[in-house]
Amino acid sequence: MNLKVRHLRLRVQTGQGMFGADIPFSNGLMVVRAENSRGKSTAVQSILFALGLERMITTQPASALTSAMRDRLIYDPDTKAETAVVSSRVSVSIEGVNGEVATVTRWVVDDKLGPNLVRVQHALINDITPQTPADDYYVGRQGGASRERGFHVWLAGFLGWSMPELPAREGRTSQLYMEQVFPLLFVEQRRGWGGIQAQMPAFSGVTEVRKRAVEFILALEVGQHELTRQRLRAHEAELAQAWHLSVAAFGQSLTGSGLKALGLPERLQTTWPDENHPAEVSVSLGDDTWQPLDEYVAAASTELARLDAPExxxxxxxxxxxxxxxxxxxxxxxxxxxxxxxxxxxxxxxxxxxxxxxxxxxxxxxxxxxxxxxxxxxxxxxxxxxxxxxxxxxxxxxxxxxxxxxxxxxxxxxxxxxxxxxxxxxxxxxxxxxxxxxxxxxxxxxxxxxxxxxxxxxxxxxxxxLPTGGLAAENAALRVELRDRLLRLEGVVERFDELQVKLEGLAAESAAVKAAIKDLPKDELSDEDRKKLRALHRSFVEQLRAYDFGSFSNDMVQIGYDDYLPRRDDFDLQADISASDSVRVIWAYLLGLLEVGEEFHTNHPGFVVFDEPKQQSAKDISFAALLKRASKGASSRQVIFATSEPLETLNSMLEDVPHTLHVVDGYLLHKLV
The missing domain is CATH 1.10.287 (Helix Hairpins)
Incomplete structure (x- = not known):
């Protein structure tokens, strides 16, 4: 587990004074209970906002939070009288990989500090002093996920994540963004219950981004295989281009010299030289006949030696x-x-x-x-x-x-x-x-x-x-011409030999690339990937059975190996079930991912948030089973529920279930003394 929320603090300055809220969080099942419209969703969305993940639900940072944090706040519960928000901020203490702690602060409304600024103080919120080290980062703008001062670069390191570069549209690659991973960890009330990954933003251009997000969370080798395959094919294209340009350039260099190259293929080869069809350069003899360059050079050298005989x-x-x-x-x-x-x-x-x-x-x-x-x-x-x-x-x-x-x-x-x-x-x-x-x-x-x-x-x-005479002058002219020609032809021989060496290297690289592509799993999924998906299927079906899934038999459900989503007879499961069963599917799938992470090495942080999980009038027996399932493995996970379930019913459901319950009395944001 490499993400835990330790403390949430909200502060809102208004014309009626300072309002705020503090919620400490614990491991295992953490339930935040409040009446409807009293700030329960404000608490959950504030965590989302503090971590810079608001693009899951909106393109405007401040719009991710309710009006109580950005516009007007009810300061009198009896009269519902409101007061204007002058400034507000969200602070969340989190624990990451290897037990590292930090407190992250973002300003929602402020005259000087913009909402895209994130301040990281390296201590839990109650341990912060004026001497606590702090760093400022930015989020929600270009560079926020790739540059040194981008907040999500820091957060990825804090979580022990390395965000992958994946195949994207137009043959390029693009990073998988955190906002595209967290829909598998964080279900927000307004938009999140429309289906698995209902809050998925697609701004990166990553192809099949929903599938890639699951591959990342489960650390499936297939994702790296696909990226490796794309990189190998790109390298193969570079080799083919280098081969073509080298051959074309050499052929061009022979233009107008009475020479031509034979047996040089324009397309990339995996074996070179070709013993069955050797390449060579030939010299025109002035008619329709051609002589191999090496034979011509040997004959010309013999003739020059004869002319150079001492006299x-x-x-x-x-x-x-x-x-x-x-x-x-x-x-x-x-x-x-x-x-x-x-x-x-x-x-x-x-x-x-x-x-x-x-x-x-x-x-x-x-x-x-x-x-x-x-x-x-x-x-x-x-x-x-x-x-x-x-x-x-x-x-x-x-x-x-x-x-x-x-x-x-x-x-x-x-x-x-x-x-x-x-x-x-x-x-x-x-x-x-x-x-x-x-x-x-x-x-x-x-x-x-x-x-x-x-x-x-x-x-x-x-x-x-040489003796004086026409013969000596003629021989001298012949020698000069012959030496000049041999000098030029020997240069061609040298360039041809260099080309052969280069093509041999390109061919060897091409063979290695093709072998590497062939060595990748043909069906892409490795044995370890299949074990993880089988574990996900087991957990998923067990939960559906516990949650009283009723649309059809649980035995008809599979986890697809092509998109890793639940299916029935090769059809999308959620397209053919009731609304309440669709909610059960989301419960089971997200907790299933969490449980696979507890059994295998994955990138799952052991952290899940459900905002108002009892949707579509789900039965009490189903919700009780969900709470019980979520409480398993309390020391290695943190599952946060925000609910407006009646307190008496909730307490009954939580009886004998390990949990921490935080009850909001009245409005979440209350006047601070």
Whole structure:
């Protein structure tokens, strides 16, 4: 069990003074009893509001509570005279995983503090002192479930939950939100009794969100299997794209060179190279025939060796010798420029990485300061510590170094300043990238010129080793041309070998992905999942029998393995039963989830709330059986009932049932002395 409500405190300032209520809560069955319209639902909804879960029932935070907390309050029970609400707040002490405690406070009405602000004090409500640590968070707005200062991020950690990313519409993923899980834990009177998960919001776009919520509560492996399957398929699509682009780019690089690639499939393979259909690059021989590149290179190398055979040349041409010296000098200059430019490129790339790091750091600073602005806008006064460091150099500035009259930037001013810094550094990066790109182009030209000078020096030296005459000049020209062609073709061979290595890696990854997909359970449900669903079925049917379910035989009920909901003959159970039996189904299903969590490892917090569970004139015998069932396992669960059942009848039902009863005398909100 990793969620327990320990204390609820309501405070309402009115023109007639301060009104309020305090309700301590215990483990096991906790019954809050009050007459109708006396504040019973206010108490239950206040827990919902304090935990930031009001989107289960409304999109307006304050609308989740009754008018006594947000508008007007009856201060005279006899005359029903009302007074305006000036300010109000809800505080709930809760206990989470590993016994950690905290008190959560939200303001319903306040001149300075907004309803989306949540203050967390790390102590039970009666133990809070001025020295108790406190943190402010926000809820009900973008980032509330994903960013560091989002309240539901804190609450998930407090409960020991890790909210999953799940398949959503349009091929994306989205987080499963707490408001989509709590309909399986919390049934609110006005909307919750319309069916299982009747309060389910669908704003996240998660597909089959009701099913995913059950999978999360029961920690079914099938949910992770589905997400894993989607991620594997997405990775497979990335591999296919990488394969296609690599093959297409290589083919494009051969355009206009008299070369073509054979045996390179455009679609992703799981085995490569293909021994039955090996890939190769071929060279056109000038007619309709083609020769494999490796054979052509071997033949050209043999021909070059023949042309390079040593020949006696006793005479030295002084003009050729001078040209060799001049060309060598030019080649040395080009190599020096090459080296200098490479060093500049290395420095430029280092500078670009530093700028990227600075932009990323500024972006993180911007998010933090924007959170501060949000919290301050909601009225938070405990965020000063978040802005204690300089937003530029991140140095902590002791107060002793700053004279009192020296103004410091507000959080809002820091946001504007950081945005300008980001714009500045992005402009710097753009300029640096353009300069580096130009240098890279120059470097390519220098490399090409250096290669050409190397070939020229070799050709001139060849001229010195050959006798004067047309044959020597022709041989020299042939050698230069042949060396140039071999240099280019050897580059193609190198790129083709690199492509083969890359495709082999992509194929191996593809095979591993397909194997991983195949290894996932074919019917998705693991053996452990099936055990949990069988346990849910047993608990569900036992409860229906105890609650006098009468629409048809209990033996005809199953828990569907496709959506985990109760069914009869493959049809939705609640679509074909009476209203009172539909309420019994909700009782049995939600308590069944709780009991599965007590038998297996799940994400169920051991916490369930029923607001006015005796709906649709359910029989007393059924309600009594519900109370008895809810009281089981008192040390490991907390089941909260809010009811207006007559006190005498309720006491009779609770006889011999372990419970804690809190009776509201008159109105829940009463004048405080």
């Amino acid at each position: 006696t040349n006793p005479r030295a041409d002084s003009n050729v010798s001078a040209r060799i010296i001049e060309t060598l000098d030019t080649a040395r200059q080009v190599r020096a420029l090459d080296l200098a430019l490479r060093e500049e490129l290395f420095r430029d790339e280092t500078e670009l990485r530093a700028i990227d790091h600075r932009i990323a750091s500024l972006a993180d600073d911007l998010r933090q300061h924007q959170d501060i602005v949000v919290l301050q806008g909601l009225g938070s006064s405990v965020t000063e510590q978040l802005a204690a460091d300089c937003p530029v150099c991140h140095q902590h500035l002791p107060a002793s170094l700053l004279p009192g009259e020296v103004p410091t930037m507000t959080a809002s001013e820091s946001v504007d300043y950081i945005k300008k810094q980001i714009d500045l550094f992005e402009a710097m990066r753009n300029d640096a990238e353009q300069a580096a790109s130009a240098k890279r182009e120059r470097w390519v030209v220098l490399r090409q010129r250096g290669d050409a000078l190397t070939l020229q020096v070799q050709a001139l030296r060849d001229d010195l080793s």
